[in-house]
Amino acid sequence: MALMKASAFNLRDKFGDWWDGANSAQRTVFRIVLIGIFYALPMLNNPIIDTPETSFSSVLFYPLIMFSLMAVGLNVVVGKSGILDLGYVAFFAIGAYTHAVLSIHTPLNFWEILPFAMAFAMLAGVILGLPALRLRGDYLAIITLGFGEIVRIVAVNTEAIGGAAGLTDIPGPTSILGIEFTVMDPRPYYWLTLTLLLLVIWGVIRLSHRKPGRAWEAIREDEDVAEFMGVATLKYKLWAFIIGGAVGGLAGAIYASQIRSIQPELFTLNLSIMILACVVFGGMGNIWGVILGAVILGYAPEKLRFLSDYRIIFFGLLMVVMMNIRPNGLMPRKKREHFQEKSK
């Protein structure tokens, strides 16, 4: 208790108290209003939130919503299950390259390619995860780091997928529900990503309240005890890895369809670290926390241009400071949710 008192600035608990007291109508209204605001964001022309150099709607797509989607995916791996993945960008790259190669060389359109992009990223998750997840902590971190770099080096050295120059003239998504996806307007991409992000959030929340979520939590808290208590640790770690990978692949495919040309240099270790910084800053394990982290860390360098040149310096410093001062992030997860729910 003393520890909880010490961190008085705890957004999650303050909001959590209100949420617990609200009835279901209040909750539904709150959800609808919040989601409505997010869909309306690109329509707003507010000089306060506008970014000085790039148009606000393109900042909304990249980095804000893209970072959020990837942070939610990485949060399943790092935050929920405690697996430190330093090569998350690999899944993003695989998704992007899958969309680029398939849309150029086959008649498939964006919507048909999406499942493939996710499937290839999941497959990569299995190929890397099956051997690597037998290892613990820092070894696993180094292996995933290596994997991220291998994917990039292979892309640079493989002429069939464009080599170092990458791929250009990637077709965008075909129109759906009367919405056209053009090069000039990033807003439809934002709406598309937001819709998919909401679906992903819904799926992840469902999972975390069920058996996989409890297994992940047990693994994160103490892997040996979890295994001893009969949790199939490798299986659930692998699932976390695959789900995280699928979300990364999804984000990559959308990204490639929007920017229309990709190069291996877009998928460096820096991106993995930025997404990790979002997760750490917002609060590992809490889905709303990591989105808050992604929004703040994506928005701050765009709004404050002096930050953008120094963003990696700033992110690196932030990771050290956060770990030392507030190791659980801005909005930490509630500990032992399930235990508390049952004891009520």
Next chain:
Amino acid sequence: MDFSILISDFWSLGLDGLVVGAIYALISLGYTLVYGVLRLINFAHSEIFMIGTMAVYFVVLQFGFTGYEDPLPLIKFIGIFLLFATVAAIVSGGSAVLLEIVAYRRLRNMGASRLSSLISAIGASFFLVEVFRKISDSKNLDFPRLINKDPFFTVGTLYLSADKVLVLVGATIIFLILNRIINHTKLGMGIRAVSQDERTAILMGVNVNRIISYTFLLGGVLAGVGSAFYMVFYETTKANVGFLVGISAFTAAVLGGIGNVRGALVGSFALGLIQQYTSAVLGYNWRDVVTFVILVLVLLVKPTGLFGEALQKARV
């Protein structure tokens, strides 16, 4: 696949492998020593090495070499080398101690999880790389050629040149000194005691925080000396030079058995040779992929490496 270079240059590739291995060894010892006392991979160690190369570069810059003058006479070169190697050792050692205080100490005393320490170290590593990227303006910093690199001794395809001899002889001297420190000094005894059993070491009156600081200092000094050799051999550095060198050195430490000093040496020379021979066959572009594949294979097949974790019984 082209084996012709491998066959024609077998001996000179082997010599280069040993030289590269000696440089890796100096860096991988830092990983291994810190792992021994903390059971933690010091993720920012590659940046300690990078800072060393930067220190060497800036010291040599003070002499005003343009890179076009005649090679220095041997005695003068050794004097300058000793100067910049000492500066690099001091700078790297100092930054390693500072790193431990900033990124690890508080977390360790809080009893934080390994994940927290790791993230903190990664943050520190990125911070350092980016600071030096700003300082160096993202450029490759080229080092003037100070020493005559023409082979002075040739047997078949084996070309012996002064820089390679310097690295091999210099590294051997450092290893002998390290052996002395670890096995015959009070500090070495402290390091071995903490590696073996931290709690018992505390009970026996060992000041663990001080031993950890000294271990970081020792690792940093070795990386600093390694960076001096690296600069003589490769003659270039950049802000993210530490990443691939660090991964190679780490792979070498794991290959030999992390936590094991002798293992780090054997692993480094083995990795140096493997890298030279495989890049002769597959092409230089694939060298780092090969390194990663070796790392993954060792961790999967024999995570304790060739010699296992046994710093307490280590002989250099």
